[in-house]
Amino acid sequence: MPIPLLDLKAQYLSLKDELDAVWADVMTNAAFIAGPRVAELERAVAGYCGTEHAVACANGTDGLFLILAAMGIGKGDEVITTPFTFFATAEAICHVGATPVFVDIEPGTYNIDVTKIEAAVTERTKAIMPVHIFGQCVDMDAVSVIAARHGLRVIEDACQAIGATYGGRKAGSMGDAAAFSFFPSKNLGAAGDGGIITTDDGDLAARCRKLANHGTSRKYFHDALGVNSRLDALQAGILMAKLPHLEEWNEQRRAAAAVYDGLLQDTGLELPVVAAHGVPVYHLYVVKSPSADVAARVMGALTDAGIGTALYYPLALHEQEAFRTREDFSAPSLPVAESCDGRTFALPAFPGITSEQQREVARVVSESLA
Numbered sequence: 486m487p488i489p490l491l492d493l494k495a496q497y498l499s500l501k502d503e504l505d506a507v508w509a510d511v512m513t514n515a516a517f518i519a520g521p522r523v524a525e526l527e528r529a530v531a532g533y534c535g536t537e538h539a540v541a542c543a544n545g546t547d548g549l550f551l552i553l554a555a556m557g558i559g560k561g562d563e564v565i566t567t568p569f570t571f572f573a574t575a576e577a578i579c580h581v582g583a584t585p586v587f588v589d590i591e592p593g594t595y596n597i598d599v600t601k602i603e604a605a606v607t608e609r610t611k612a613i614m615p616v617h618i619f620g621q622c623v624d625m626d627a628v629s630v631i632a633a634r635h636g637l638r639v640i641e642d643a644c645q646a647i648g649a650t651y652g653g654r655k656a657g658s659m660g661d662a663a664a665f666s667f668f669p670s671k672n673l674g675a676a677g678d679g680g681i682i683t684t685d686d687g688d689l690a691a692r693c694r695k696l697a698n699h700g701t702s703r704k705y706f707h708d709a710l711g712v713n714s715r716l717d718a719l720q721a722g723i724l725m726a727k728l729p730h731l732e733e734w735n736e737q738r739r740a741a742a743a744v745y746d747g748l749l750q751d752t753g754l755e756l757p758v759v760a761a762h763g764v765p766v767y768h769l770y771v772v773k774s775p776s777a778d779v780a781a782r783v784m785g786a787l788t789d790a791g792i793g794t795a796l797y798y799p800l801a802l803h804e805q806e807a808f809r810t811r812e813d814f815s816a817p818s819l820p821v822a823e824s825c826d827g828r829t830f831a832l833p834a835f836p837g838i839t840s841e842q843q844r845e846v847a848r849v850v851s852e853s854l855a
């Protein structure tokens with residue numbers, strides 16, 4: 486039996502009646518964009534994350550972009566972030582005209598190394614954008630101290646981390662604002678693209694909302710140049726149906742991770758490290774192999790066995806062509822991030838994976854390493 490990296494079909498079947506009813510209702514009412522379902526989702530997500538406000542938008546990338554734009558961050562400004570993330574983190578920074586400044590990561594958690602952030606602060610730095618990679622929170626107290634000392638904004642890229650906590654606080658509630666993604670494969674996924682911004686800052690929320698809707702707060706009168714980044718009623722309805730299950734799904738991901746931690750402990754692979762400061766949600770369970778060749782061998786064996794796997798991430802952002810060719814960008818040397826190139830890959834750890842399936846994954850991994 487093939488074992489996918491993520492099983493969204495099983496998740497659909499488990500909620501089929503409810504999700505089909507949302508679809509039918511949206512079609513019947515023919516009110517497709519924004520509206521009461523979206524407002525309801527905003528209240529629910531703000532409540533879940535413990536923030537005053539939430540503003541839905543078209544995807545997580547736009548969420549980051551809208552926050553940066555609403556803060557007035559742009560040309561000539563620098564934003565400190567991690568090179569070990571999905572491309573969108575840094576892309577959003579570039580799209581407001583600012584420059585991403587990459588700081589190396591820590592081994593084990595793969596999160597930005599907070600002890601290296603301060604050395605990267607210049608007079609142009611406007612914000613820090615920590616990414617809670619693979620669903621584990623960055624050491625946000627450390628980030629907040631540095632931000633306060635230098636007068637910087639903090640924007641959490643929480644796209645992989647809905648439900649993760651840090652010292653009891655939820656991801657998305659610890660910076661000035663945060664962006665979440667509802668891309669289908671995320672821990673809370675829509676039936677298409679979707680995103681949301683969380684913040685306690687009412688003015689910032691209002692600016693994000695306006696920019697996400699062509700800079701308008703009154704129809705056909707525009708105070709600013711914005712973009713078209715709204716959420717569909719269908720997506721909001723689907724997300725509302727799934728949200729009550731998120732805690733349980735995240736718990737199942739943690740249980741699956743604990744099973745792998747046991748099964749893989751003697752394989753020579755580096756297993757994910759959990760920092761003492763919080764509870765992760767394992768958006769992905771990522772292991773690091775001793776070399777890219779070994780990773781290719783293990784991944785080849787998994788693929789041959791019909792088991793889903795993928796490199797996260799094959800190439801650090803500061804080494805990507807899109808940045809190397811930018812004139813505002815001087816590629817730093819970031820050895821920990823570079824050491825992950827081609828070596829860090831994910832194993833199936835979706836909610837509902839059985840221990841039998843996990844033993845099969847571990848067997849293929851162990852045999853390919855023998």
Ligand SMILES: *Cc1c(COP(=O)(O)O)cnc(C)c1O
Nearest residue numbers: 544545546571573644645666668
């Ligand atoms: C998924 C993701 C994004 C982008 O979200 P989209 O909804 O796909 O635009 C940004 N940052 C990180 C870390 C992500 O994983």
